[in-house]
Amino acid sequence: MDDMVASNEACSAHLLTFADGSRRQVYVTGVETPYPRGKLIVSRTDTRGIITQCNPSFVDMSGYPAAELIGQPHCILRHPDMPAAAFRDLWDTVQSGRQWNGYVKNLRKDGGHYWVYATVVPNVRDGMIVGYTSVRREPSRDKVAAAEALYREMR
Amino acid sequence: MAFNFTVSPSFPNERISDWYIFNTWMQRSLDLPIHLELHNDFGAQRQAIAAGKVDMIYANPFDASLLVREQGFRAIARPEGKPDEMVIVVAADSPTQAVPDLLAGSRIACADDPCVNTIGRILLEPANLDGNNTTELRRETYIQVAKALLRGDADLGFMPVEAFENLSSLVRRDLRVLVASQIQVIHHAFLIGPILFEHATAITGLLLSMHQSDKGQAMLTALGAQRWQALEQEDVEFMIDIISTLTT
Numbered sequence: 001m002d003d004m005v006a007s008n009e010a011c012s013a014h015l016l017t018f019a020d021g022s023r024r025q026v027y028v029t030g031v032e033t034p035y036p037r038g039k040l041i042v043s044r045t046d047t048r049g050i051i052t053q054c055n056p057s058f059v060d061m062s063g064y065p066a067a068e069l070i071g072q073p074h075c076i077l078r079h080p081d082m083p084a085a086a087f088r089d090l091w092d093t094v095q096s097g098r099q100w101n102g103y104v105k106n107l108r109k110d111g112g113h114y115w116v117y118a119t120v121v122p123n124v125r126d127g128m129i130v131g132y133t134s135v136r137r138e139p140s141r142d143k144v145a146a147a148e149a150l151y152r153e154m155r
Numbered sequence: 156m157a158f159n160f161t162v163s164p165s166f167p168n169e170r171i172s173d174w175y176i177f178n179t180w181m182q183r184s185l186d187l188p189i190h191l192e193l194h195n196d197f198g199a200q201r202q203a204i205a206a207g208k209v210d211m212i213y214a215n216p217f218d219a220s221l222l223v224r225e226q227g228f229r230a231i232a233r234p235e236g237k238p239d240e241m242v243i244v245v246a247a248d249s250p251t252q253a254v255p256d257l258l259a260g261s262r263i264a265c266a267d268d269p270c271v272n273t274i275g276r277i278l279l280e281p282a283n284l285d286g287n288n289t290t291e292l293r294r295e296t297y298i299q300v301a302k303a304l305l306r307g308d309a310d311l312g313f314m315p316v317e318a319f320e321n322l323s324s325l326v327r328r329d330l331r332v333l334v335a336s337q338i339q340v341i342h343h344a345f346l347i348g349p350i351l352f353e354h355a356t357a358i359t360g361l362l363l364s365m366h367q368s369d370k371g372q373a374m375l376t377a378l379g380a381q382r383w384q385a386l387e388q389e390d391v392e393f394m395i396d397i398i399s400t401l402t403t
């Protein structure tokens with residue numbers, strides 16, 4: 001994945017290390033984009049977590065054009081405030097065929113972020129997992145505050 | 156013996172006769188005996204499904220997923236156009252301006268459509284409201300849901316968008332939409348059970364070409380649709396995967 005380009009706004013630089021050992025330079029501004037009311041943010045990946053499909057809300061919130069998302073690993077949205085353990089749990093859960101839920105802080109292309117309550121399910125066809133679907137909805141601010149505190153401790 | 160056809164009970168009462176007309180036309184065109192049984196509520200419909208008394212159904216997205224995953228049904232078509240969406244409404248003079256303003260103890264007026272109610276519940280999550288800190292007032296019709304709001308018996312109501320739009324302009328003037336769902340990807344579907352698979356091609360062909368005759372077009376208009384659109388198995392599986400994230 002390409003490194004991010006620093007935005008004009010005040011931002012801080014972080015070097016992310018992913019589960020596979022690869023690295024990405026990202027910039028965060030701390031600016032939150034509010035969740036779009038009434039909408040669901042939907043994406044699908046193949047079994048390796050490469051984005052194969054997404055809905056317009058997903059594209060809008062990410063700040064990337066759709067063409068820059070399809071074919072990319074889902075960790076293109078990984079925010080440095082998210083603990084690696086949360087995603088390890090996500091992958092362990094869905095690879096064993098179960099549904100995962102959690103609060104996630106996602107990174108936008110412009111260095112801003114947005115909070116979601118995410119559910120990820122395996123796509124089972126003829127008894128085989130052929131990919132994963134994630135559906136996100138609007139979290140309550142209390143739950144976001146609790147997740148923020150928890151993730152700060154986990155990092 | 157006739158095959159049993161039913162329709163999810165979320166359509167307006169005025170359309171009952173139109174569904175009978177549709178069924179008569181379908182029987183004649185397919186040269187198959189088909190009996191239309193309309194259930195009064197979702198409970199009665201679910202019982203009929205469980206008892207194996209449904210072979211063919213025009214179902215809401217939640218029932219469609221249940222039938223495909225648990226009863227081996229096949230979805231063959233969907234109405235083209237608008238997906239299924241719902242609204243949360245309040246009285247026009249309610250102090251509530253947005254969902255997060257809603258308080259514990261809120262009274263919810265709704266009907267018995269599990270699809271509408273499930274999505275309504277999801278849209279209340281940003282206010283930390285759930286079954287433990289709200290009360291539900293079940294009403295028979297969406298007009299009664301509107302009345303409960305106007306009388307102050309309830310603080311908010313759940314309705315399908317279509318039901319809200321069908322309220323008289325006088326009633327609508329005294330209500331306000333707090334939030335409208337924009338799920339975009341879930342919709343009603345026409346499904347057949349395994350017993351009808353040998354007729355799948357004929358049934359699908361009939362539905363997909365329905366808009367091409369004047370008579371078919373008129374029946375579709377009466378049922379609130381323009382035409383049927385083919386459904387690929389993967390479209391249905393995708394919809395079911397999404398619904399599974401909303402229901403468990």
Ligand SMILES: Cc1cc2nc3c(=O)[nH]c(=O)nc-3n(C[C@H](O)[C@H](O)[C@H](O)COP(=O)(O)O)c2cc1C
Nearest residue numbers: 018019045049074075077078079087120132133134
């Ligand atoms: C269907 C699906 C959706 C995902 N959505 C997100 C997401 O929105 N944000 C995110 O940071 N990671 C998401 N992930 C997890 C990423 O694949 C990845 O595990 C995570 O960003 C951390 O990167 P790493 O595992 O490479 O260290 C998703 C995974 C799947 C299977």
